[in-house]
Amino acid sequence: MRSAVAGWDVVRPPGPGRVAGVCMAGFRSAGSVDVRVVPHPALTLVLEFGNGPLVVDRATGRQRRGDLVAGFLHRDLRVRGAGVECVQVRLSPLVARAVLGASPVALDRTVVPLDDLWGRDAARLRQRLGDATSWHDRFALAEALVARKAQAGPGVDPEVAWVWGRIVRSRGRARVEALAAEVGWSRKRLWSRFLSQIGLAPKRAARLVRFDHAAHRLAAGEGAAGVAADSGYVDQSHLHRDFVAFTAMTPATAVGQPWLAVDGLAWGR
Template sequence: MRSAAHERGTVAGWGVVKPPGPSRVAGVSMAGFRSGGAGPVDVRVVPHPAVTLALEFGNGPLVVDVATGRQQRGNLVAGFLHSAVRVRGENIECLQVRLSPVAARAVLGASPSELDRTLVALDDLWGRDAARIGQRLGDATSWQDRFALTEALLARRAETGPAVDPEVVFVWDRMLVSRGRVRVEDLAAEVGWSRKRLWSRFRSQIGLPPKRAARLVRFDHAAHRLAAGEGAAGVAADSGYADQSHLHRDVLAFTAMTPATVAGQPWLSVDGIAWAEHGVGETG
């Protein structure tokens, strides 16, 4: 029997609650969030190699803004977001789910390629399931019950949703293991596909072209090392960048910030508590 969910601390204005153990659903990680009493929360998103579900049940609202002026409130699905996204609100309680892109297709019932750099209301994808889980999370009296309810729904959807090609899963896993330091041509040869076929199937099922996916995995690893206090020169050398300038350009491309600024972002501080025990892009 699992032990109870437990509070992991407060950082950047968020109280973070972790489930008692890893999810039984492959490719799924969960964490609970509640905004503190020190006023509104307002943080910038640092891109990461996962699709995100936000399930709100507090007094909220949870508000997500993008630079185009588009705004989404309440339950939502976020694809591979970019640096112009802000998460803000007051009196928020929500459960966040990070989906490996190889699990997202089945759980969402839609390809992550339809979500690239976009926010979608969860109702648009799940219909009655979205309203039902929101109501049940609000009625639940403990985080342990909320995690269990969400896991049961995700498990049911994962079992009935469309699967990703095993070759695509293999390529994604290799990207994670290598921390993005792979050649797409070599991966295509390993699975016996042409480069063109790998690009097409990977893009349609994962949501990003293979090279950009590998860059995002590499960036995510580097960003967390920067946030841990490591110097940019050492991170660049150990993460597969040609030099420190190369790292600087990649960080700027993903976040519109310098490596030094990224290192101090509250988003990564929260990351270190909410998702530290399980890789956000892992398949299981």
């Protein structure tokens, strides 16, 4: 499926991928783009193959160019460039450690060159993506490498996977203490294992999932008071504080960002 919004031509694979927890989309900028990132509960790979380059700026003044890996929670990032072509891969934290070969904890709030994690595999994939003549072939190339790494890398504990699944299905409203009891773990053990394998502490993960759900509902035009009540916030002020914490923007400003509009096309939101 191909669509265009906010300066991006967006292409989605025709069906679900072969690796659970991995989603892909293709991006080509129609001209110059400058997009502020809205945090989401996944880690991100950007696989460039065009004339680009894609540039990721931080409020601190640091920049990253080209293929990269972005961890969780980037409230101060902007993505910009001209003539950008790339495959973007979103990784559930259940598979991120295996695919990346690094702990998600080490990637939290960071953006690192993919070469640092994948070495020569990153360079070879970049060359093959540039040589490919269709999005179908590019998706196939990226998926094959991701699948190989996912199979070879370490998985997460079944209990951790179950707790993450409950957090996602409850849209961040599940009580962490209750989840620990359901898997037969102490709260301390769950916190330790979850943080080391997922990359976030359980309550922080729940906050991020809840925020992500609320942000997309607001972007779809729903009222803030109703979204706050349905999403488990104490009140609208609580929702406002979470938006500022995650995005450094008010809800009204955040939901007007092109990032969320592109999300709907690229990831089927």
